[in-house]
Amino acid sequence: MANTLVTRDKIEAEVRAALAATLRIEPETIDMDTSVVNGLQATSIDFLDINFRLESAFGVQVQTQLLLDHVEEQLGDGKAIDANNQITEAAASLLKLYFGEIEGIKAGMYADEIPMLVTPKIIADGMERILEHLPDTCQDCGASEWKTEDGAKVVCGACGAEAQYPDGDTLVTEWIQQVEAEHKLFAGA
Amino acid sequence: MSHATIHHGVDLCDVDTLRDVMTRHDAFAERVFTPDERAYCERYPDPVPHYAARFAAKEATLKALGIGLTPFGVDRALQDIELVRRGRAPALRLAGRPARAARALGVFSRAVSISHEGERALASVVMLAEAPE
Numbered sequence: 636m637a638n639t640l641v642t643r644d645k646i647e648a649e650v651r652a653a654l655a656a657t658l659r660i661e662p663e664t665i666d667m668d669t670s671v672v673n674g675l676q677a678t679s680i681d682f683l684d685i686n687f688r689l690e691s692a693f694g695v696q697v698q699t700q701l702l703l704d705h706v707e708e709q710l711g712d713g714k715a716i717d718a719n720n721q722i723t724e725a726a727a728s729l730l731k732l733y734f735g736e737i738e739g740i741k742a743g744m745y746a747d748e749i750p751m752l753v754t755p756k757i758i759a760d761g762m763e764r765i766l767e768h769l770p771d772t773c774q775d776c777g778a779s780e781w782k783t784e785d786g787a788k789v790v791c792g793a794c795g796a797e798a799q800y801p802d803g804d805t806l807v808t809e810w811i812q813q814v815e816a817e818h819k820l821f822a823g824a
Numbered sequence: 825m826s827h828a829t830i831h832h833g834v835d836l837c838d839v840d841t842l843r844d845v846m847t848r849h850d851a852f853a854e855r856v857f858t859p860d861e862r863a864y865c866e867r868y869p870d871p872v873p874h875y876a877a878r879f880a881a882k883e884a885t886l887k888a889l890g891i892g893l894t895p896f897g898v899d900r901a902l903q904d905i906e907l908v909r910r911g912r913a914p915a916l917r918l919a920g921r922p923a924r925a926a927r928a929l930g931v932f933s934r935a936v937s938i939s940h941e942g943e944r945a946l947a948s949v950v951m952l953a954e955a956p957e
Contacts, residue, residue, distance in 0.1 A: 671895045679883060680841055682895045683856065687849040690898075699900035701892075704921050718928045720890045747892035761896045803897060 638769035638789070641693070643759070645786040646766065650759045653688040657681050667756040675755075689758070694788045695765045698803030701749060702733055705807050706821065714821050716746045725820040732814060734760075764810075765800050774799045827955040831929065833887030837880040837945045843872045855898050856882075858906045876945035877938040881907045884936070884949040885916060889925040907936065914938055916949065930954035 647667065655662040658675055671677045677685070686697055700708075703715040703726050715726035722730070727742040730749070734740065739752050772779045773791035780792030789798040815821060846852045853862055853875065861878050865871035882905040886893065893899040904920035916936050918926055926934075933952040938945065 677895065679893050680837070680845055680879070682893060683852065683898060684845045684848065686896070686898050687845075687852065691849075698894070698897040700897065700921060701894045701899075704901075707921075707924065712924055712928065716928070720925070720928070745890065747890050750892040750895050753895040758896050 638766050640769070640781060640783045640789050641766050641787060643763065646693075646762050647755075647759045649689060649692045649787055650755050650762065653685045653692070654755060656688065657684045665755055667759070668754050670751055671753050671755065671758070672751045685758075689762060692787045693762060693766060694797045695762070695800045696802040697761065697765070698807050700804070701746075702730065702807060702811075703746065703749070705804070705811055709808065709811060710815075710821050720746050722746055722749075728818070728820050729811070729814065732818075733810075761803070764806055765803055768801050768806065769798055770800070828932075828952045829955050831888045831890070831931070831951040831953060833884040833889070833949045835880040835883035835887065835947050837876040837883070837947075839873050839876045839940070839943045839945060842876045842879060846872065846875065856902045858903060860908065861906060864909070873940045873945060877940045877947060878907045880945045880947035881905070881914070881916070881936055881938055881949065884947040885918070885922060888934075888949045888951050889922055889929065891921065891925050907938070926951070 651662040651665050654665055654675060658677060658681060666674065669675060690697060703722065706715040706726065706729065714723065716722055721743050724742040727740055730740045734752070734757060737752060769781060769789060773794060773796055775796040776791060776794040778791055778793035781789050781798060782792040783789045790796065791798070857875065857878060865874040865878070868874055882902050885905045886901065891901065893901065901921050904918065904922050906917040908915050908917050914936050916934055930953040931951045932954065934950065936947060936949045938947045940946070
């Protein structure tokens, strides 16, 4: 069901808050379109801290690998990333469908350059993709009386259980299958 | 005479930063380190410097392989790189994406060295791969 309890504004506010707390900067200074790595200077431990904060704030589990690694896992080695660690035409097309037309995505770019493209907006998009899958009913008691106290974590109004969203990996896997069925990006690759 | 290419990665981990993050998030150790790594580190009165050395080894391995962590997500590649012991010498066990990347590069030999002192832990990873034709 559509999740009207957690708004886009709240998602962006929580992303800003997580970034600000981890990186010790003021939330209002964060440009949602800047690179988290190059612009905000986040390190890998920071990524983990930020993601754990967001998981805790929203009660979700985010994905555990890059989009293109899901492709390789599902469709085979070399489909998205070649032996030189460069991304294929099909992979570049898929990234554009996923991220939108952000600058820098092109076939032949190195796979380890992709994390540099991630912005606070992309993190918020990722959270929104999970949060829009609020289940119709509570997984514990079957009631459909969701509520939220803080605008981030949704709980059952009948029994108090936290809403159980599908995890990020499941949703990415399903998305790749839908896109491939529709666009056949990797079929001939 | 056959030729090989060398892939090298090095990483420095700040022990206090890792300590802060691990204190803040109960699930951190379980999501980032393997059961054997956790068992090894938890034998020490202060396990964090040992975790930091392992975290640096994971990062150094990713750098040597030319793969990056996803900023959005708790990347399972970290669990797929395990620092194991062969006697006193450390070694790397790879699975999942890091193993696929190593295969793609033609890696046939690898070595890891770790060190920690005070508030810093360091790891260096060297891989030998078949030279491209």
